[in-house]
Amino acid sequence: MNNKKKLKQFIICLCCVFCSTALTIPYLSYATTQDDLDNANRELESLKAQQQSLSADLSEIDSQLQSAGSRLSSLEEQIDDKQADVDALNEELLSLSQTMDEQYDSMKLRIRYMYERSSSDVIELLLTSQSMSELLLKSEYIYQLSQYDRDMLDEMEANYERQQAAKEQLDTEVSELSSLREAALNEQENLKTLLAKTQQDFDTSSNNVSEAEAAALAYEKKLEEEKLAQERAEAEAASRAAAAAGNNNSGSGDITSNINKTPISYDTSDLAMLAAIIECEAGNQSYEGKLAVGSVVVNRVNSPRFANSISGVIYASGQFTPVASGRFTIVLSRGASASCVQAAQEVLNGNVTINALYFHVYRSGIDTYGTVIGDHIFY
Numbered sequence: 078m079n080n081k082k083k084l085k086q087f088i089i090c091l092c093c094v095f096c097s098t099a100l101t102i103p104y105l106s107y108a109t110t111q112d113d114l115d116n117a118n119r120e121l122e123s124l125k126a127q128q129q130s131l132s133a134d135l136s137e138i139d140s141q142l143q144s145a146g147s148r149l150s151s152l153e154e155q156i157d158d159k160q161a162d163v164d165a166l167n168e169e170l171l172s173l174s175q176t177m178d179e180q181y182d183s184m185k186l187r188i189r190y191m192y193e194r195s196s197s198d199v200i201e202l203l204l205t206s207q208s209m210s211e212l213l214l215k216s217e218y219i220y221q222l223s224q225y226d227r228d229m230l231d232e233m234e235a236n237y238e239r240q241q242a243a244k245e246q247l248d249t250e251v252s253e254l255s256s257l258r259e260a261a262l263n264e265q266e267n268l269k270t271l272l273a274k275t276q277q278d279f280d281t282s283s284n285n286v287s288e289a290e291a292a293a294l295a296y297e298k299k300l301e302e303e304k305l306a307q308e309r310a311e312a313e314a315a316s317r318a319a320a321a322a323g324n325n326n327s328g329s330g331d332i333t334s335n336i337n338k339t340p341i342s343y344d345t346s347d348l349a350m351l352a353a354i355i356e357c358e359a360g361n362q363s364y365e366g367k368l369a370v371g372s373v374v375v376n377r378v379n380s381p382r383f384a385n386s387i388s389g390v391i392y393a394s395g396q397f398t399p400v401a402s403g404r405f406t407i408v409l410s411r412g413a414s415a416s417c418v419q420a421a422q423e424v425l426n427g428n429v430t431i432n433a434l435y436f437h438v439y440r441s442g443i444d445t446y447g448t449v450i451g452d453h454i455f456y
Contacts, residue, residue, distance in 0.1 A: 371424035
């Protein structure tokens with residue numbers, strides 16, 4: 078009798094060693110894939126941050142380009158206005174120059190006439206005066222005629238000089254505006270080049286983000302597959318250990334009996350976390366499916382093989398893919414749906430519907446153990 082007991086203990090120990098070895102290999106593979114997924118997600122976040130920065134740069138450059146275009150249009154309008162003023166002054170200077178030439182020619186004719194007729198004619202004109210008042214009048218006329226020619230020439234010369242100075246000032250302003258326009262054109266071309274380069278970088282970044290998202294999705298899919306393999310190995314190992322111990326109540330047996338319906342202590346944080354994981358794993362399942370997922374979490378809390386808290390079970394390494402992918406955090410932040418919250422509350426209050434510790438998406442023709450509820454198999 079003693080020997081049989083020792084043999085039984087030896088078999089159990091041997092099974093435990095075998096189970097430990099069998100479970101270590103998929104777990105190591107899972108851990109490696111989780112590291113790959115974490116690295117991919119970090120790279121994805123970095124690329125998205127770079128993409129956001131490039132998007133901001135594009136907006137800023139586009140704004141600067143529009144401002145440069147506005148400045149260029151304003152400068153060209155100013156240049157056109159100044160050029161119109163220059164053209165008008167050129168016409169005035171040309172007209173004034175012609176008037177001065179005509180006045181000068183008229184004065185030359187009068188001077189030549191006086192010289193040709195000699196000064197005796199002027200004296201005779203004065204001596205033939207009938208009275209002193211006529212003499213003074215003729216003298217004044219001769220003086221005023223000479224003075225008029227001189228004043229007109231002086232006035233026209235001064236006006237010409239003013240107009241010429243104004244034209245030179247306008248020419249200077251046109252030249253300065255042309256230099257500003259050239260600078261604005263160069264700035265515009267530089268901004269266009271920078272915009273094209275930044276757009277190219279943004280397109281490259283977008284492609285990198287798409288590739289990183291695809292890589293993260295592939296790692297997440299691989300992670301899910303390895304998680305299923307790990308859970309299946311654990312279930313089979315538990316079944317063999319139980320069989321070796323002479324107990325056939327394994328994960329592959331009836332999981333709808335011997336259910337622990339004792340309510341567990343919880344707070345609002347536990348309720349929110351359980352509801353969030355139910356939505357992530359069974360948001361598109363029936364209410365029965367939601368209760369089953371919640372039951373798995375509560376069963377793990379009550380099992381010595383897992384952490385003894387809701388958070389400890391949910392955040393355990395390699396247990397729930399939505400936690401690893403970040404989807405759980407998103408749902409937890411915004412709050413789970415009302416039906417998921419209700420299912421979580423019922424399970425926490427003792428409405429545990431199955432005694433399973435594991436579940437995954439049911440694979441027809443492959444999964445021949447456990448209980449199928451909706452799209453999941455529980456064991």
